[in-house]
Amino acid sequence: MEEANIYINAVAGISPQSVFNEGFSQSVIKPSGNRFVCMEPDYDELIDAKLIRRMSRIIKMGTAAALKCLQQANVEIPGGIVMGTAYGCLQDTEIFLKRIIDYKEEMLTPTAFIQSTHNTVGAQIALLLQCHNYNNTFVQSGHSFESALLDGALLLKEDEMNEVLVGAADEITPASHAILERFGLYKKQAGDNGFYNYTSKGTVAGEGACFFLLSNVQGEKNIAKLNGIETFLDVPDEEVENKINQFLAAHHLSINDIDLIIAGRNGDKKNDAVYDMLDKNIFTDKQTINYKHLCGEYPTSSSFALWLALKLVKDAGAAQFLCNQIINRDVKKILIYNHYLHTYHSLLLAGAC
Amino acid sequence: MEKAQLMENLKKQIVAQFNLKKINPEDIGNDQPLFVEGLGLDSIDALELIVLLQQEYKVKLANPEDGPKVFASVSTMADYILKHQPGNANGQ
Structure with missing residues (x-):
């Protein structure tokens, strides 16, 4: 988008x-x-x-x-x-x-x-x-x-x-x-x-x-902004990094502009390998939190990830209680990356207005 | 089966079938209307009642136009079952 x-x-x-x-x-x-x-x-x-x-x-x-x-x-x-x-x-x-x-x-x-x-x-x-x-x-x-x-x-x-x-x-x-x-x-x-x-x-x-x-109306009612949505199918793990960089570039951003990553780890080693690779390669200095220990794995779990992102935009302190992590900076831009069964990959970009 | 026992069974089946969580079987009057102002059942529920009659009592509603009379209340349903149930004196 x-x-x-x-x-x-x-x-x-x-x-x-x-x-x-x-x-x-x-x-x-x-x-x-x-x-x-x-x-x-x-x-x-x-x-x-x-x-x-x-x-x-x-x-x-x-x-x-x-x-x-x-x-x-x-x-x-x-x-x-x-x-x-x-x-x-x-x-x-x-x-x-x-x-x-x-x-x-x-x-x-x-x-x-x-x-x-x-x-x-x-x-x-x-x-x-x-x-x-x-x-x-x-x-x-x-x-x-x-x-x-x-x-x-x-x-x-x-x-x-x-x-x-x-x-x-x-x-x-x-x-x-x-x-x-x-x-x-x-x-x-x-x-x-x-x-x-x-x-x-x-x-x-x-x-x-x-x-x-x-x-689409800017005003006092806004609690957050949805900056971008991207989906891609069936890509190898090593392609995901490129997809993320392309997505961010399309929104005139780089990974340095992102304050927080929400990742779709689900506790399965094979599933989570791509997240580990991303942590090592492009999320190196970024704070990453997971969300599926709160809602489990299901095909539309990214809706819960977006719910969590909006909560953290409003109150970053909630991360300590929910994810056992302290967020030490204002959360203005959140990148959500999730994949379901290695087939359905998605990127959502949300943040403060 | 006696009509009183049959009506008691029907009330339990109606409460279970229609998921009437805040109504107990004994709260349903024998002559209380089942539809609209009574229990608030509607046309989809009428189809469920037809299936209930057939599955539980082996009674078919021969003429759909009789539906409003047959399903007017628990009492009218019981009368119809007793009249048409196989094995009863007037059953088909």
Whole structure:
């Protein structure tokens, strides 16, 4: 994305950490075994009880995060709703598939099917708001959130609207966790030596929902600026350094202009090799923090990384509590680099206004 | 099955099927409307009720236009099941 004035006016998220109501829990919450589970708020405050009964967990998480984000921005109806999800509504999909078997392909009920589609969360947000504006959901595995973010930014850049709600949501269910565990994605045993140790293969499953209100209007509402988004597929580790330098150069920056790196290490040695290489080659004198010990690994985890970046722009001191690191400088420019399964790489550049 | 027992079962199944978390089965009146001003069920729920009837009681709603009368309340549902359930005196 070329340089454009894209501002972030509000952010809200639901994650394994207790972050929904601004504050954090007393201590960083660790995964249960090889799986993180979101800390869900009391949805009744945000969603009508008659509607909530039909919503699965991911729909509630996504809808609540979106509504909270709009509340914080004091926006009733956004110009558009764009979201990304890789897994979609897994719980409803599983219910629907199970009923096909249980009912021998006869008399299937509509609810689980209707709500199993990937765009259900975006649609539910629109229904609750009675928002008839642009509504789109991107399903592109590890680039789902970045694609949504890029779409939102382009809509603002082209002046299609002044404010757009952009977010991502993904859930892990017992069945999907078991399947992905069999693929070798997750550690067989939880590490006692910290999230990023390399005594075993695999990572820890994660989930979450984060929403952002983007705007092309500069003003008092702005809490941060989104300077750039870049995605690339299937590049060898040694190419990533070039990609980062090219990305920064496109925004008239060098690595020296970056105050903080947020990296997508996930505790798997093979996965993290590229981050180690970057630390050695171009992030040498840069402070790097990791985020997946807070949310786990999932295809749209970069939305949590952006959430964390915005928290650190506002309060760099939070890094000590969340990441056990002290940031000794003002955080004006943050570079987020993440890759999912070595295939989906992304760079996000955010910072103070 | 006695109608009272059947209505009790239906109330439990309705609460479970529709995830009515703040309503206990005993809170549902026998003649309380299930739709709109009553329990607040809607047209999608009506389809779920049709499936419930077929799966749990082997009763098919022969004429969809009878739906509003059959699903008016727990009592009317029980009457329909007792009348049409296989093995009952009037069952098909």
